[in-house]
Amino acid sequence: MGRAEERRARQRGGHRAAPQRRRSISGTDEGPAGLASGGKPRKSLLRRMFTWKKVLGTFFGLCLLCIGGFAAAYMLVDIPAGNADAQLQSNIYKYSDGTMLARTGQLNRESVDLSEVPKDVQLTFVAAENKSFYHDSGVDLRGTARGVLNTVMGRGTQGGSTITQQYVKNYYLDQNQTVSRKLKELVISLKLDRQKSKEYILAGYINTSYYGRGAYGIQAAAQAYYHKDAKNLTVEEGAYLAALLQAPNEYDWALASPTGKRLAQARWNYVLDNMVKQHWLDAGKRRAMHFEKPKAPKAAPGMKGQNGYLVDAANASLERRLVAQGSAATIGDAEALVKKGGWTITLNIDKGKQHQLEQAVKEQLTSKLDAKKRPVDGDVQPGAVSVDPKTGRVLAMYGGADYFKHFRNNATRTDYQPASTFKPVILAAALQQGSVTQDGKPINADTVYDGTSGRQAVDHGVKVGFGPPNEDNANYGDITVQKAMDDSVNSVFAQMGVDVGMDKVMSTAKQLGMDTTGMQAVPAQTLGSMGASPLEMAGIYATLDNHGKKVTPAIIKSVEHKDRDVTLPDPIGDQVISRTAADTVTSVLTGVVDDGTARVSVAANSARDGQQVAGKTGTSDNNKSAWFTGYTPGLVTSVGLFGESAKTHAQVPMTGATGLLPGTGRVNGGGYPAEIWAAYTFDAMDGVSKFDLDTSQGAAVETPKPSTSATRSPTQSPSQSPSGTPSSSGSPTQSPTQSPTQSPTQSPTQSPTQSPTTEPPTGDPSPDNPLEQLGGQRGQAGQQQRQNQP
Template sequence: MGRAEERRARQKSARRAGKGGKKAGKKTGIRRFFTWKMVLGYFLSMGLLLIGAFIVLYFWVDVPNANALATAEANVYKYSDGSIMAKTGKINRESVPLSKIPKEVQHTFVAAENKDFYSDPGVSFTGTARGMINTLLGRGKQGGSTITQQYVKNYYLSQEQTVSRKLKELVISLKVDQQESKDDILAGYINTSYYGRNAYGIQAAARAYYNKDVEKLTVAQGAYLAAVLQAPSQYDYSVAGPNGKRLVEQRWNYVLDNMVEKHWLDAGERAGLKFPVPGDPRPTPGVDGQAGYFVELAKQELAKSGVSEDELAAGGWTITLNIDKKKQQELEKAVRTQLTDKLKPKARTVDKHAQVGAVSVNPKNGAIVAMYGGAGATKHWTNNATRADYQPASTFKPLILASALENESTTEDGTPIRANTVYDGDSKRPVKGQDGGEVGFAPPNEDNRDYGRITVQTAMNNSVNSVFAQMAVDVGLSKVKKTATDLGMNAKAGGFDVAPAMSLGVMGASPKDMAGVYATLDNHGKKVTPTILKSAEKGDRTVELPDTTGDEVISRTAADSVTSVMTGVVDQGTGSAVKQKGQAVAGKTGTSDDNKSAWFTGYTPDLVTSVGMFGEGQGGKQVTLTGTAGGGRVNGGGFPAQIWAAYMGSALDGEGTAKFDLDTDMGAAVPPPPSSSSAASSSASESADPTTSAPPTDESPTASSSAPTTPPTTPPSSGGESSTDTTTPPTTPPTSPSVDTRGFHGGSTGTSKKHG
């Protein structure tokens, strides 16, 4: 055997010996614990433990209630045209149902965040694992969550970055995906996400970035809002730097490209889209100024419709008001130019006391289209438009006539009360009861003026207290109150007692009340209830609002006759300041006792407006308005009428119906019916109003009783209405023993006919 063969033999023998030694030897060190079988066993055991732990966690973790931030929403108040008036609440959010979000806009969010949203199980295990690892390593917020997970984080959990929160998010997301539809989840995600500009939810974002409601968003605008969610502060295009603008545009393109990939957007349409630069940020509208009065009145009306304070406080309501933005601006301008610009409160103490309230109503549907409540809700919280603590004064007189006509009332001697019925217009004339006896009431006229025998028409034109005090008793005080409350007066108002003083309007009433009453007259006797609410919605819930127009409360003939008579107040009486060229106007002035309030309430066929001016001292005490703006007595034909005329001239702007459509045969708007009396048929002069007089500046009613003046010794004649009042009334009434005395209540002697 050669050396080579010997060497190979030794090597072969050594290899054999080595193999035998390994089999016979024992494993040492870490090799004793980690064979490939053992490692596999470890992994399987760990997996089973994790699965078991997850199963326990799944059954242990329930879907919680929504967190406070997710459910907090603002209430949004809008003008009648849909533009935003005010928002209330700490969180600027207005949740909307998915049905209001255009389908292509819905898809922008899915394309941006989770292309497989409609088919995934609600979670991304790899994304969640990556997020937990990054959280443990302190790398902060990382992407990868599904839309469902982001919705769960926003709606049920919090924004904290912890492993336990991520585990809860995973479990709850799986459950939510099983319990809720994909549409509900998508709606929840879109409505709870923060978009920057203090906007939570897509509706607030649409307003904040594009000043429009979500229904009107384009696909390009939707893609921007979906893109901005990734980094709201950095991606706000209006304030972003060059890098931020570049990144948000890239994100916007990414969203649209994904939509094309998923066949949610046509490639040709995609190519034509341009980046929709959002508008500049704007402050959220508050409730200062007149808006505060609007919001408070809307809350009161919502409460009557079944929306509780707690429900309203929870937020999320979209409340559209009847307020017309243009008319509102014109009303505020009229108050400013006709009164407040003339006030000098630092120089004149009385100017500090002047308050104005006004309400303008559409008589066809009761909509309050404009309202002035005062200097602003944050400056003067009491709403002068709805306060009912001041007397409406002589604006109540038309209601007495309305009651007389509705009840077919007569004078003491049985003469029907009409526009051409003659009464004694002397100041402080004692009011007679049905038995002919005095009732202990003898109100003075303004400036204690005697008018002698005058028609109801002239008495309305000149607001003669003595005539309407007697008429109220002739009709019956209870009947007068019933008619007034049927028309819209508050039966429980302070001072509304069944007493002769009622005729002077000594009860409490607000401009809103009086606007409603006159709107019912304007609406031919069918009840009109002024309302500021147009609609109220929250999600899919719509509040059912009460009808604002109702059944006939007085006959059309009675209502139209009163309207006709009140046109004389404007054409020839105390309301002449409100004349509108080519426009028929009916209305009435009013001035309360001691000049504490002054009014003008009037209307055209299309619009009713009541303006009240009130003297309010320290602590709400009622004080006189005399001396306001450096003048003398404030009457309804002054500042209130001037405000009314300035507003109505602009609000109507030559539009609307010029003439009233009246079903009547009496009053200033139509010739009076021929009298059946022998005096009326004997001559034209006897069918006219026995007295003519220049209209006074206004009336100054009082509830005090005074001794009567000496009545005429000869009964006056009954005549038709007078359409002119241009001369001073005679100091001695003419005598004519042969004339008819119907309707005259003079307590006369001599040949006068006794009334019983």
């Protein structure tokens, strides 16, 4: 405003009016945009809120808060009384009807003074777990912080704890993975390190740790693995026990997989090498040391007979479930939780069927074994599993002669070949995939293949380098898939595997329930050259029996614990192969019983009473294993016999067992395994039943005889005509007067194009060749029975 106006304003108001500020373009009282009234750049809201003074102040505040919180925790948390023994309880195991099976709970631990443990053995544990043990403060702050972070983020557990912390966890606290437990572990460890000597802590650690085989503490572990007292352990033996603490179950030499054994030896080397680095072991002595395998395990008290096998199988299943549902971070942690006790575990085991299975094994096999008269008899190890295909329940399990005499469960071991019991998986894959032969013909029960022994499998005109011989080098010429399954003709299924594609075969095997981890999809697998257990094979066949819906055998019915809830998965899963494919395989497998390798032992059993049966025999390379896995509509049972040296536990042949003639007296799948199966099944089944099959082929309908115009895959020159008639045998074994070169088959009742041409064996079969007993041609009795089936 002008001067005159200002003068008039003063006269009116008594003072000069303040000049108005010029507004910025932005409409504020500031000057140009982005500048404050003083001409300085305007600060953003973020910069005004997070100044370096505020950030630094917050950081120091948090540090003070953490220090104060830790100081408070240090003052408030005392070293508690040891509670490990007080918390240990019995585990109760029941049959499916609720009656008592077993009770366990006596802790296998005997504490010893540190002075009774050799000094170099003491040092193996320090070298393995905590090299700085003798001069640290008892805690690993970085490891603990990492463990807390992993727990908060749900990543499980990691290493990093000191020996002191591990002792605190074992003796004063528990295995729960929570932040509060880890913080308590830290505080108690610091206090314990200040109040107790290192020798006291080390003694407590090695006396409370779990070493596997039910052994707590170094004294029990020394007895369990080396059958000696802790005071007599060598440094090599101590290094193995120290290595075990990282993974007791995985590194136990009696149970470990090949990978587990490699890891155990690597850990053993790590322990001894650390001792050299710490100058606790002379380098020259270290170089002279060699890994010695621990001794075979001894059973824990109270586990006599089959009880020990059943309890161990239930524990293993529970431990896997605890890990799966997040109640334990590792199998080792789960083992500790189960061993701690307080569980009531009801098994699916049917008390009556369990007794029937045990009796069948005794009557048909073990009563005939006499190791004093025949050393080979001591090498025969039987195992069996029986499953309800509709529910997946494991109704009976036979793990071995006695848990005290043979620690390993033969029903769950996976180190022997299932041999020709794998052949139905190949056929299932062909049917599921809609596979065709080399000349484009669909693969089904009527498809004709060349059954010439040793014939090279061909992939579109190119030999794949695999041509397994048939048993006794028998040539079958043109033969249907049905007949090839009945008599377990290796050359046919080797070619079928190539036709389907071994990758598809192994994929189907996995879908049906086989653990195919690490298995190669090569033609040799058509002979069942992988490892499998009776439990696994029972699951595969149960899935076939259940019309293609996945069956995962379940040994546990229910689990109760006062502090924990365990949810059990449904043993019956999704449809993994079509019903038509599964039912067609079942249809074909009835022929194995009626007219094939199992006919003498199963079909002729007087207790059968018209019961329909499907199944498959198997006999592995060099007679080291023999199998029969079979089923009725309501019961699936897999029986395996395994040749295991009573002295070295290596795989050995069973030839000559029970007095069978050496060289000719093979223990075949169609012999004792099928006899055990029949004796048990026909006693345990609930009435006669028929298969309800969705297949146009019926129940192993008699296939037409191949004609000269029949398709053969792949095309080969016709086989030679029969050069002789195989000698007749009415039992699964040869008579003492029979020539070793004769095939133990029935006299042929079919045309020459389906009769095998027997040739003298030219030596041992190929390493992957299962030696199948030729149980005879399609007899008139089998044909008559099949005509009466729907």
